[in-house]
Amino acid sequence: MAAPTVDDASHRRRFAGRTLDCPDVLIVDDGYLKATWPFLADRLRGGLVGQGHTLLWETVAADGRLRKIPGIGEVPALVLIGVEPEPADIAALSRLAVVAGIGGVDPAIATALADRGIPYVDGSRGHSDSRAEMAIALILAGLRSLPSWHTAMVAEGPRAWPLPSWQYVDHPGFVNGTLRGKTVIVVGLGPVGMRVAELCTEFGATVAVSDPDADEVEFAVRDVQRIDLAHVCGADIVVVAEGSPRLRVAKTAVDRLTVGSLVVTLDAAGIDLAALRARVLRGELAWATDVYETVPVPLHDPILGRDNVVHTPGIAGRTREANYSVADVLAQNITRVLCGGQPWPWDGVPRARSDLSQDPAPSPEGAKGTGAQT
Structure with a gap:
């Protein structure tokens, strides 16, 4: 059965004023969501709301800081889509229980999460x-x-x-x-x-x-x-x-x-x-x-x-089904953690994958739209 959907406007109205009011999940994207993952938003939102979670979806500019969002310290679940937080952002999330995204995170963030015992869920299995x-x-x-x-x-x-x-x-x-x-x-x-x-x-x-x-x-x-x-x-x-x-x-x-x-x-x-x-x-x-x-x-x-x-022009993971499946991986694992469990082990990111200090060779995948995020 397809997950229910909730449109952006109605969800914004629910959290008017941009204060969090203790929602379960904060989802942050970089403003390119409709271009990079056009079918993900409704599926993810619907999957989380369908499980009874409250959430807020924010777009953060490249120079924005998550820690400046009012009330962020009360959020237990954070979803990152195209956004790389700073260690200070993670430190500001005092009640954080799980972080999820598509692909890995910066080694400093991975270390900060590991030190606090916070799992990182990688939705990449979905595509x-x-x-x-x-x-x-x-x-x-x-x-x-x-x-x-x-x-x-x-x-x-x-x-x-x-x-x-x-x-x-x-x-x-x-x-x-x-x-x-x-x-x-x-x-x-x-x-x-x-x-x-x-x-x-x-x-x-x-x-x-x-x-x-x-x-x-x-x-x-x-x-x-x-x-x-x-x-x-x-x-x-x-x-x-x-x-x-x-x-x-x-x-x-x-x-x-x-x-x-x-x-x-x-x-x-x-x-x-x-x-x-x-x-x-x-x-x-x-x-x-x-x-x-x-x-x-x-x-x-x-x-x-x-x-x-x-x-082919970077389209390996760009299918509607892949969008849906990534959203499902994120929603299912967040629900597991917020209900007192652990994410599926195969959706974790091995530390070795994120430890850039092991090899100084640069990765050519820094540009948006490369195979790293497809």
Whole structure:
């Protein structure tokens, strides 16, 4: 059953004057919600109100401070959407019991929450299926040169159709054909990476997963082979499903990837994109990607229009279902905490994912709209 909805205007009237009056949940967004998560607001609001919670939704400017909101100290649950609080903001929330959002938080905030025993709920599980299915779509499109054939049909019409004598139409210079029988290495053992691994296995591929932050027991429980990040070079297909400062295919590993192999990228933090781009431009690797070094990609960028590259513009997690599912993950976990329980363990964020001090290498995902938030 769909969760009930409450429109913005009526909810604003309920909390006229911008004082909190002790609502259960404060939801804060950065003003870009309708562009980035257009179906999330009503679903999240309806899910929380449907469970009997009171809430206030605020938009905070880039230079705004959560701690300046009157009455914030009484709020037990905080939801952050595109907003990064300061430690002083968290300190001002004296009754805080749970923080939720989409993606991780700054290491200082993660530490402040951990020191107080406050769980952080990550709604990213909600769009993991959407992102994983995009990875499969990119793999198949890269293996069969589907965008090139589509473009040829649009531009050439009947001339694009293979002649009766054609028995082979895939690109011979790169890994091609069926996913079955291919060797696939997935970077990341999180929700997206595991779903990609499951789907590739169902297609008949031989799959291994690399994630230095995951415990050995996680690989055993999920029945997947573990491989070191430095040893991804022997795969037919490398899928960068997730990334962090430690979970990153370095330039040295990119340079050793087998000529002709296919790299699929959903998270720009998970691989040295500059090194990958250089090999793609030299025609050594095929690339199917939803993320880039700069967003948007300039029309004159030489990476565009190549027959060894498949592009999508950062849309891996941008489905209506993904919006709904993210909202449901947030609402369900907040309800669990406010009712005296704990969030689901798989919706927590491992500290290693947020500890930027482990590797000084910068993440190219700082721009809004990159794969980090999709």
